[in-house]
Amino acid sequence: MKDYIAERVVVLANYMIDTKATVRQTAKKFGISKSTVHKDVACRLKSIDYALYKKVKPVLEENKAERHLRGGMATKEKYLQSKAI
Numbered sequence: 001m002k003d004y005i006a007e008r009v010v011v012l013a014n015y016m017i018d019t020k021a022t023v024r025q026t027a028k029k030f031g032i033s034k035s036t037v038h039k040d041v042a043c044r045l046k047s048i049d050y051a052l053y054k055k056v057k058p059v060l061e062e063n064k065a066e067r068h069l070r071g072g073m074a075t076k077e078k079y080l081q082s083k084a085i
Helices: 003-019 023-030 034-048 050-084
Strands: none
Touching (some): 003 023, 003 034, 003 050, 023 034, 034 050
8 A cells, every 4th residue: 555545544534533523524624535535444544553443433333323313404404495495
């Protein structure tokens, strides 16, 4: 693996741990795709820094557990906005 990829993986993982950001928020912040962020923190990080991977895994699991709630809130907001017009 190239050095710049390993550095990016660690930076992304630290950002997600510090801010409890989702994959989507992290991707937007760093200007890369959601797929890249997910592959970096879920797959590549394990072989680069296993201790850091163990710290980011609960963040990923928490976001996965909450995503249906965020989706429902977004749908509700969209409905309320269309109704107000």
